[in-house]
Amino acid sequence: MNPTTERPSRPLARRLTRRGRAAALTALAAALATAGVAWGTTTATAAGPRTCALNDLYVSMGHKEGAAGSLYWSVVFTNTSSTKCALRGYPGVSVLDTAHHQIGPAATHSGTPYSTVTLAPAHTATAVLRTTNGPIGGPCQRTGSYLRIYPPASHKAVLIPAHWKTCSNIFQTGPVNTEGTI
Template sequence: MALHSSHLTRRGIAVSVTTVLAAAGVTWGVTTAAQAQQASSGTRTCTVNDLYLSMGRKEGAAGSLYWPVRFTNTSTTGCALRGYPGVSVLDSAHRQIGPAATHSGSSYSTVALAPAHSASAVVRTTNGPVGGPCLRTGSYLRVYPPASTKAVLVPAGWKTCSGVFQVGPVNTDGTF
């Protein structure tokens, strides 16, 4: 799991076993959904090593708090994201606080990211204890980009309230 912060390099050092095996020419004979998408679209799926994750600006509206998680392509080639990221809140000791975010239910499409371009997925909770208590404030969001089994820790002071913790799909419109 990589940690993204302004104090660290923009790209993680960790290399997944799958990447090492693929570089060595080892194949498993199994096609994943991400590989099938890549083959049909001609654009490869973004990996954690291609992306720098950061938080956008928090906004409140109609009793909700919205905060975009930004995915920036730091590689030298284009790649694509499709769907919802996995998101959970962690404390300073990297223990999960409460359940992971549920999907907003919004429709989505494939987002092609040229080098140095970004897309976002917006997380949402209530703006305070409306119909239920708030959990303690976390220090990080653990984010699995769509189609990834590798997560990134993004420094973020997030507090889930009223049992509402949702994430929207990755998009370039900034919508939930």
Template sequence: MFLHSRHFSRRGTAVSLTAALAALTTAGLTWNASATTSAAPTASSVHTCTVGDLRLSLGRKEGAAGSLYQPIRFTNTGRGGCALRGYPGVSVLDSRHRQIGPAATHSGRSYATVVLAPGHSASAVIRTTNGPVGGPCARTGSYLRVYPPASYEPVLIPAHWKVCSHIFQVGPVNTQGAF
């Protein structure tokens, strides 16, 4: 079973996934978000995703409770499965590719290995405040520099991102769209 949508709200995703997982568990089945067939690759049988295996893109920004969230999507463009585990490195760059402020800190959320079948995606969500709540906003950047987990090679994604109130966090790569 594979759930795919261009956009899930965090609350709607949690409710939908909880209901789907409960139904599968009741039926004695397990859920693998990257499975396209019953013979999906497992974390131990695939290599770690490299920049060459991935296309990175941004999802839609959302505001909630004084925060601004935006997912960074990691899509497997390779011919076989690959795995991601942990947090990406993320920083904001200006138009000359100079870093604006410090890199994103980790949200602290626990994580597991995500196995991506060819053509499938996972995401990591970035967060800042929705305006100068507890401090000023930095100037707006032109790019996000993203290092996929376990990679020393960055990808630049064109993005208008502004860090406010000295809060810039990233969540781990996951298939639930969770921060």
């Protein structure tokens, strides 16, 4: 058989023994790891700590305040893990009724620039929610019983018991930060 022109009669995977296949997969995994290929886990890198997952965080509501025709309420993210983790960007937030059905559209982003917030264990960061303090430029939605909150970069949410009423079609969230700004 000419190795340059003819193909083997059996695929390589069938020609290798079980032990040979395991060795080949181990070598492939080592080569990919050396090349820097990620395997779906989030680990610390030279660029900074890993992204906070929902199970790293305790999410709660902070102070609710009214000012200049607006109502502000902070969402507090506390790192409950034993290592540093980072949050970057805007949380996803929507209002739910007692049956967990969404009331109105989800919060829009305030447009405020943001940076990465690194949270040491037991440290917090906030994102501020905003609506109008009553029907200024439009009607109010019915009052919700929960806020569904997705931390930035998360596909998992937490439900927080919270009475929130969106008015005038304004429902915004600021980015996660340590200054308490929207």
